[in-house]
Amino acid sequence: MKEVDKENNIPADNGDGLIVLKNITKKFGTNTVLDNILLAVEKGKTTVVIGPSGCGKTVLIKHMILLLRPNSGEVYFKGRRIDNLRERQLNEIRTHYGFLFQGGALFDSLNVAENIIFPLRQHCEINDFKEVEELVKAKLAMVGLDGYQNYYPAKLSGGQRKRVALARAIALNPEVILYDEPTTGLDPIRSDVINELILKLQRELNVTSVVVTHDMTSAYKVADRIVMLHKGKIIADGDPDYIREHPHPVVQHFINGQVDDDDLAVLRMSGAVSQAQFLPRDFDQ
């Protein structure tokens, strides 16, 4: 894997990816979240995007499916430029994707089975409901939740919700699955269940996966390639071993979960904890 942390040092094969983001810049007001990003997602591989909270990982993944549009730059899917398409034209393209949202984004007015049937209802002519039932059963079995068809999302735990959302994301047999923080908010065991599911889908369906996470255990487990975002730019790009040995201090601080010197200095300069515990006299009773 090649590094692309230096400007103009862009791998020449970037145009061959299944999804290509070419010079993507995204601003919210005056805040530049993505700054001239160039990234090609290889077919059949799992690309993991890491970076600290608020660095633009979710914004990046949403550009891949055009849930957000760039201020400048181009997005390609299977070599076809898609950022200039209308929403209506994009809808057809989006059926090739599955998207697992951070909170699952299950429709809370629909039960588990109806959530999974939703994309089928929208894009397939359903004549045989028995067949659809079987399909729902198979998708739920894939994520280990067969038997939960009639449950409503509010009755499910966080991990179950994500697994149902994953079953919904694979309902249309997508070529690409985008995972937005799939393990956030889950205990280590549930996180590992999700990681195993990502690997299982990769093995069994041969899908291309893009995983956005700041969970390094998850990243090392599922990644074929890891890309690190920092301040709107890609500062490291390579396989897990390459990232482990990456010389950039920001990368090392991040993957080892260490606070950097600047943040430590800010903490040391701030007041003592006892000062922050001061309460007004009337309240302190």
Add this chain to the structure above:
Amino acid sequence: MIIGTVGAKTIGGLNNIGRFARFTWMSMLASLRSCISPCTYPLIWNQMNLIGVRSVPVVMITGAFVGMTLAVQAYDQLAGMGLEEHLGVLINISVVKELGPVLAAVMLAGRIGGALTAELGTMNVTEQIDAVRSMGTDPIRYLAAPRVLACLLLTPFLIIYADLMGIVGGYLVSVVQLGINSRAYWSFSASGVELWDVSIGVVKGLFFGVAIAVISCYKGFTCKEGAHGVGQACTEAFVASFISILALDFALAVIFKSIYNTFWPLKSLV
């Protein structure tokens, strides 16, 4: 500095107007497409139940109190001129033409508009609307169009309910409490209220229904994050719906009056 701030606010306001106009246009197109697509009928049916059927009691109560209050308020003035038997005309024409439709619509803006904005706003902040888009479905067609159609189709019927209860309420107070002769009450009412007056109120309902639905859906779709964002969107939706109901009522009154004067120029002089 001031010029810059004013300029930025003006551009922001124009952007909002543009976005709302685009949303309205897309909602209308999506509603038209939904009309000819039988697979969306269950969605529309479901919304008609939530929006229409469950609003009947509240709209009927509103209508009844409008009629009853009008009777109490207008009686003394008419009785002072010896015209108390004309009370029915005043109540019924006010109810069917103005107060019934407007107050029923305001009540619907509170009940339906708030619920629609809160529901869609919550869907927006929990990424459910993005989820609809990510699955290749147009969220305006799936979420907004059934609500717009349900409001468009059912607001006129709800207004008819409000009108009926307003008429009954006005009659009961006038005849039972204030002692006006029942036969005279209905006789003057029948001669003073025309089908045209009733139709105006019902047609207004079509416009009010669309305004409430489109504004509420737009506010839900563009809601800011967090509980505060959803709450703010609901407030804005109600205020905007309320103002649009009043503005539409005025505009439609002017239009209907000119239509009436064009087709029946002498009748208004009688």
